[in-house]
Amino acid sequence: MAESRRTFLKQSAATVAAVSLTGCAPEAAGATPVPLPAETLRAVADAVLPGELDEDGRERAVRAFERWSEALEPVAELSHPYLVPEIRYSGPDPRPGWVAQLEGLEKECESRHGVSLSDLAVSGRRELLARPVADTGPGLGVPQQADHVALALMAHFFGSAIATDLCYGRAIRRELCRSIEGAEDEPAPLGAAP
Amino acid sequence: MSRAVGRTARRVVESDVCIIGGGITAAMVAERLAERSGASITVVEAGERTAALEERSDTRARMLAYGENPWPNDHIRGQTGTGAMYNSMVLGGAAMHWGGAVPRFSPEDFRLRSLYGVASDWPISFDDIEPYFQEAEERIGVAGEQGPPDCDPRSKPYPMPPLPLSYSLERMREWTEKTDIPFWTQPWARNTEPYQGRNVCRRCDTCFVCPTGAKYTPDFAFDRLLADGRIDLVTRTLVRRLSLEPGSDRIAVAEAVDRDAPDEPVEFRAGTFVIAAGHAWSSHLLLHSANSRFPDGLANRTGNVGRYMTGHWYLSGFINLPLRLYPGMFVYNSLLSRRFASPGPLDRYVRHDLRLWESNVGRGPRLKGEDGQLLWGDEIMADWRARTESESTARVRAYYDLLPDRDSRLTLDPGKTNELGDPLPRIDYRPAQESIDLQDHTVETISGRFEELARAAGGSMRSIGRPSELWEHPGGGCRMGDDPATSVVDRWGRTHDHENLFVVGAPTIVSGGCANGTLTFCALSLMSAEEMQKELPSA
Numbered sequence: 001m002a003e004s005r006r007t008f009l010k011q012s013a014a015t016v017a018a019v020s021l022t023g024c025a026p027e028a029a030g031a032t033p034v035p036l037p038a039e040t041l042r043a044v045a046d047a048v049l050p051g052e053l054d055e056d057g058r059e060r061a062v063r064a065f066e067r068w069s070e071a072l073e074p075v076a077e078l079s080h081p082y083l084v085p086e087i088r089y090s091g092p093d094p095r096p097g098w099v100a101q102l103e104g105l106e107k108e109c110e111s112r113h114g115v116s117l118s119d120l121a122v123s124g125r126r127e128l129l130a131r132p133v134a135d136t137g138p139g140l141g142v143p144q145q146a147d148h149v150a151l152a153l154m155a156h157f158f159g160s161a162i163a164t165d166l167c168y169g170r171a172i173r174r175e176l177c178r179s180i181e182g183a184e185d186e187p188a189p190l191g192a193a194p
Numbered sequence: 195m196s197r198a199v200g201r202t203a204r205r206v207v208e209s210d211v212c213i214i215g216g217g218i219t220a221a222m223v224a225e226r227l228a229e230r231s232g233a234s235i236t237v238v239e240a241g242e243r244t245a246a247l248e249e250r251s252d253t254r255a256r257m258l259a260y261g262e263n264p265w266p267n268d269h270i271r272g273q274t275g276t277g278a279m280y281n282s283m284v285l286g287g288a289a290m291h292w293g294g295a296v297p298r299f300s301p302e303d304f305r306l307r308s309l310y311g312v313a314s315d316w317p318i319s320f321d322d323i324e325p326y327f328q329e330a331e332e333r334i335g336v337a338g339e340q341g342p343p344d345c346d347p348r349s350k351p352y353p354m355p356p357l358p359l360s361y362s363l364e365r366m367r368e369w370t371e372k373t374d375i376p377f378w379t380q381p382w383a384r385n386t387e388p389y390q391g392r393n394v395c396r397r398c399d400t401c402f403v404c405p406t407g408a409k410y411t412p413d414f415a416f417d418r419l420l421a422d423g424r425i426d427l428v429t430r431t432l433v434r435r436l437s438l439e440p441g442s443d444r445i446a447v448a449e450a451v452d453r454d455a456p457d458e459p460v461e462f463r464a465g466t467f468v469i470a471a472g473h474a475w476s477s478h479l480l481l482h483s484a485n486s487r488f489p490d491g492l493a494n495r496t497g498n499v500g501r502y503m504t505g506h507w508y509l510s511g512f513i514n515l516p517l518r519l520y521p522g523m524f525v526y527n528s529l530l531s532r533r534f535a536s537p538g539p540l541d542r543y544v545r546h547d548l549r550l551w552e553s554n555v556g557r558g559p560r561l562k563g564e565d566g567q568l569l570w571g572d573e574i575m576a577d578w579r580a581r582t583e584s585e586s587t588a589r590v591r592a593y594y595d596l597l598p599d600r601d602s603r604l605t606l607d608p609g610k611t612n613e614l615g616d617p618l619p620r621i622d623y624r625p626a627q628e629s630i631d632l633q634d635h636t637v638e639t640i641s642g643r644f645e646e647l648a649r650a651a652g653g654s655m656r657s658i659g660r661p662s663e664l665w666e667h668p669g670g671g672c673r674m675g676d677d678p679a680t681s682v683v684d685r686w687g688r689t690h691d692h693e694n695l696f697v698v699g700a701p702t703i704v705s706g707g708c709a710n711g712t713l714t715f716c717a718l719s720l721m722s723a724e725e726m727q728k729e730l731p732s733a
Contacts, residue, residue, distance in 0.1 A: 051571055080269075090260065137560065163559065187361065
């Protein structure tokens with residue numbers, strides 16, 4: 001499994017690069033937002049993303065989230081639900097709140113434990129994170145509507161095609177445009193997929 | 195050809211045929227008339243162009259990432275009615291957004307009164323419309339699988355072979371073969387071969403915005419017609435009302451406003467006018483065109499404009515299957531059965547279709563386990579795997595026809611106006627009493643069939659929802675009939691009251707059937723175009 005996963009993660013990175021080159025990745029639509037505090041975000045990722053991703057995999061997941069966050073456009077017109085004439089818009093910008101949450105987590109960690117979040121054991125980080133996310137769920141929802149940055153990061157990763165493939169251990173490659181030939185084939189096990 | 199006369203105080207555009215609306219039925223009429231007549235044709239669309247094909251990969255990516263609308267400028271601010279209706283006002287209309295499912299209505303749909311003693315018969319039969327179904331399928335480019343002939347009658351093969359089933363749908367088809375219910379592949383307006391210069395489907399699974407052009411959208415047809423110089427297309431121009439020739443019931447002018455120059459009225463003059471504005475805006479235009487001779491609106495001497503608004507409801511459920519499926523490999527394909535849309539003799543009326551999709555309902559990642567305990571990282575993954583390793587979910591849905599009441603109605607809403615001060619449409623759908631009386635029987639029958647399906651594979655019903663109560667694939671408001679006392683247009687879509695005014699497509703249907711309506715709307719439009727041709731210059 002470990003070798004398959006490593007192969008899969010390398011392939012995922014290649015896929016992300018290819019997608020960017022073919023223009024299928026979302027482009028930034030608005031002004032550059034204040035960046036999320038990188039070190040604290042990574043300390044959160046270690047606590048909320050699967051350990052089986054390993055360090056490289058988590059780093060790729062965090063970078064994907066950062067790119068997604070940078071290109072997010074607040075109050076964007078949303079897809080129209082079927083037969084609903086009213087136009088709906090996404091909510092206000094969640095990123096300033098996420099920045100404040102990450103800064104707050106650092107401060108609380110220093111106050112409670114005297115160390116930075118990245119120096120706190122994963123179990124301790126989860127204790128700090130449990131309070132703000134406890135009232136949500138059971139579903140993960142969509143990241144742009146997440147009340148807390150930890151939830152947004154989890155929703156972004158677990159909602160990805162990469163996470164689906166990891167769960168099933170198969171190269172399902174959701175939402176990837178590809179030939180209709182071979183549609184009936186069982187998806188290849190991770191690591192065996194071309 | 196049409197000509198634009200100046201850009202002074204009033205602009206006049208003249209042509210043989212003026213088509214009001216730029217959606218899929220307008221494309222059908224324009225294309226047929228352009229090919230088979232020598233008429234000059236003007237298409238007037240209130241909206242504008244939306245994302246071109248080369249932009250759709252980018253808008254698709256943002257839709258996937260953020261849920262954003264992939265069709266910029268696809269509606270007009272303030273031009274929004276009340277009730278279930280599309281908000282698309284764009285070149286290509288609602289068919290820019292569609293998924294592309296194109297089943298035909300069944301022979302029974304046209305003879306409900308004769309066969310089952312409910313609702314009304316249409317003035318046309320399935321045999322009358324069948325050649326136009328075929329023509330619409332060829333114009334659109336439909337990929338389909340021939341079903342059992344008694345449930346899926348057709349005189350010629352589909353234009354293209356069916357879309358292949360995914361691995362999951364193949365397994366689901368094996369499951370359905372353990373029942374007596376025949377299933378086959380849903381017909382789709384998506385290419386399985388290069389067709390009309392468009393690509394083959396690449397199962398991107400975002401059919402609401404197809405980044406490859408494999409799904410038919412009407413802008414492709416308009417672009418061809420424009421390139422060939424066969425139509426004039428006037429966009430961003432809203433037709434507000436129709437007016438009569440002096441001393442005659444013939445339509446003389448479509449009065450419009452150029453949204454870029456609202457103080458400069460535009461007049462469209464033509465020998466034949468075609469309203470192709472969909473189920474809401476067609477009746478709205480007629481009602482808003484009231485004058486001293488037609489105080490209740492044009493084509494409305496018998497008070498039927500805006501009435502019998504129709505569509506269908508659905509019942510859906512989720513089935514637990516003891517199979518490992520892989521949702522996400524081809525979500526926008528499905529299995530279809532129309533066995534119960536053509537049920538033969540019935541003790542009590544109920545007709546519906548059946549569709550099956552793969553689903554991840556109940557099998558996605560989640561933040562809390564069954565005990566409500568918060569999960570993190572590997573725990574989320576383990577919980578997710580445990581729910582997908584040996585079981586899967588199938589989604590099943592049945593569209594059933596809902597028979598419209600005469601008071602299922604579109605009216606002008608004086609309390610809600612657009613930026614020009616014109617009242618906007620309001621739709622209040624209402625089922626006929628006979629349909630209300632059949633509701634429990636319908637739901638029980640369909641639920642029983644869902645459960646039969648679940649049992650066949652050793653599975654179980656996960657849930658059955660409540661009836662949707664959303665009048666899907668809506669139509670009506672200008673229903674067709676031989677008797678002007680109970681209808682607005684004749685079998686050809688020609689209004690009883692105005693010899694040179696046609697209404698085409700969705701507004702003219704008598705009942706909503708139990709299948710997506712678009713192909714039927716297109717076939718009806720082509721029938722109308724054939725009648726129009728008789729009075730137009732030959733090609």
